[in-house]
Amino acid sequence: MPQYDLLLKGGHVIDPANNVDSVMDVAVAAGKIAALGKDIPAGQARKVVDVSGLYVTPGLIDIHYHVGHGGAPLDWFTPQARVHLLPLGIPADLALTSGVTTIVDAGTAGADTFQLEKEEVIDRAQVRVLAFLNIVANGMEGGLEQSVDQMDAKLCAETIKKYPNIIVGVKTAHYWTEGPWDGEHTPWAAVDNAIACAEAAKAPVMYDFWPRPERSYSDLILKKARPGDIHTHVFAQQFPILLKDGKINPILAEARQRGVYFDVGHGAGSFWFRNAVPAAKQGFVPDSMSTDLHTGDYRTVSMTNVLSKFRAMDVPLNDLIRRSTVNPAREIHRPELGTLSIGKEADIAVLEELHGKFGYIDCGYAKMNADVQIVARLTVRAGRIAYDPSGIGMIEWEKARPQYFNNPSEGNSAPATAEDSPHH
Ligand SMILES: [Zn+2]
Numbered sequence: 572m573p574q575y576d577l578l579l580k581g582g583h584v585i586d587p588a589n590n591v592d593s594v595m596d597v598a599v600a601a602g603k604i605a606a607l608g609k610d611i612p613a614g615q616a617r618k619v620v621d622v623s624g625l626y627v628t629p630g631l632i633d634i635h636y637h638v639g640h641g642g643a644p645l646d647w648f649t650p651q652a653r654v655h656l657l658p659l660g661i662p663a664d665l666a667l668t669s670g671v672t673t674i675v676d677a678g679t680a681g682a683d684t685f686q687l688e689k690e691e692v693i694d695r696a697q698v699r700v701l702a703f704l705n706i707v708a709n710g711m712e713g714g715l716e717q718s719v720d721q722m723d724a725k726l727c728a729e730t731i732k733k734y735p736n737i738i739v740g741v742k743t744a745h746y747w748t749e750g751p752w753d754g755e756h757t758p759w760a761a762v763d764n765a766i767a768c769a770e771a772a773k774a775p776v777m778y779d780f781w782p783r784p785e786r787s788y789s790d791l792i793l794k795k796a797r798p799g800d801i802h803t804h805v806f807a808q809q810f811p812i813l814l815k816d817g818k819i820n821p822i823l824a825e826a827r828q829r830g831v832y833f834d835v836g837h838g839a840g841s842f843w844f845r846n847a848v849p850a851a852k853q854g855f856v857p858d859s860m861s862t863d864l865h866t867g868d869y870r871t872v873s874m875t876n877v878l879s880k881f882r883a884m885d886v887p888l889n890d891l892i893r894r895s896t897v898n899p900a901r902e903i904h905r906p907e908l909g910t911l912s913i914g915k916e917a918d919i920a921v922l923e924e925l926h927g928k929f930g931y932i933d934c935g936y937a938k939m940n941a942d943v944q945i946v947a948r949l950t951v952r953a954g955r956i957a958y959d960p961s962g963i964g965m966i967e968w969e970k971a972r973p974q975y976f977n978n979p980s981e982g983n984s985a986p987a988t989a990e991d992s993p994h995h
Contacts, residue, residue, distance in 0.1 A: 630672025678742025798830025
């Protein structure tokens with residue numbers, strides 16, 4: 572009996588956690604990474620996939636995602652429903668098509684709706700789903716993110732402690748971007764409540780933020796945010812990323828010195844080339860790549876689309892992989908993820924770097940021409956092939972075993988698959 576279930580042969584392995592960046596084979600057994608080596612014999616594996624010319628990396632981690640339907644009230648489409656908007660989130664497993672094996676729902680659910688999100692989505696997904704809990708008990712679906720009395724720091728912290736294996740932090744978002752301040756709506760109410768919850772739960776905060784004269788961006792990242800907290804949507808239109816002379820705003824480096832992390836959180840409204848390109852050119856690349864996938868943007872944005880944009884800005888691929896594996900794992904305090912270390916769960920992405928004529932768009936409907944694109948060719952989740960659209964891990968149909976050619980209506984043919992393989 573071969574000792575490995577799956578052998579990815581001849582790929583260029585990039586595993587920043589272990590400083591691996593060279594051509595190597597990766598072997599999987601019993602759902603775990605079993606071996607990395609220069610020439611692991613093909614005979615030692617039940618299934619061998621030739622990945623030469625491709626990059627083999629740890630499964631990517633997208634720490635800003637919105638799962639469908641993410642704690643939305645089950646009656647959302649009935650006349651009695653409080654809101655009739657289409658639920659914000661999208662299917663969790665769509666992430667697998669981009670080489671992503673771990674997603675973190677960014678506050679779609681709060682304390683009152685998390686149980687529903689867990690039962691409907693998290694417990695059923697093939698992709699690993701973790702979550703930031705919205706400081707607002709009702710989460711994002713109920714239209715209550717403006718209600719300060721819904722921000723219950725104690726309930727939030729209790730809920731985080733109840734699900735230590737799933738909830739990784741607190742999220743605050745969308746709070747009072749325009750309305751006049753009043754007794755209830757003070758400038759920092761959402762941020763302060765999120766921090767109070769995070770202090771009690773000993774967890775990081777992810778900030779979605781809108782600066783106003785009474786609450787500046789520099790106060791958020793230099794005073795309010797604690798070391799280990801994350802500012803997401805960093806290249807959104809509303810942040811002073813560049814000074815008047817085009818130089819990068821020094822508060823970003825100062826905040827980094829303090830231990831604050833910056834996350835892409837691209838989404839439908841939070842990524843402008845006018846901020847991203849000059850920043851990247853001056854050496855400021857966000858600590859973590861992420862999509863902010865929700866119903867507003869999933870037709871264009873994906874993790875590989877985000878990586879492609881930064882690759883087109885000349886960020887080296889191995890650096891992008893670090894910012895999609897080790898870095899986000901550190902931000903959510905899950906160092907066991909985002910690595911190909913022996914014995915770890917076998918979450919693997921096989922990526923290809925294409926060269927040709929490509930175009931990318933931002934949230935201001937501006938375009939950037941490029942000559943490079945990153946695409947996902949194979950995704951392995953817990954040792955099983957979860958995504959393989961071009962069949963690089965499959966046998967040619969003419970070579971399939973006899974039962975593949977059977978007509979099930981004539982009986983006696985299951986399973987009608989071409990071979991036994993670790994595909995889902
Ligand atoms: Zn979001």
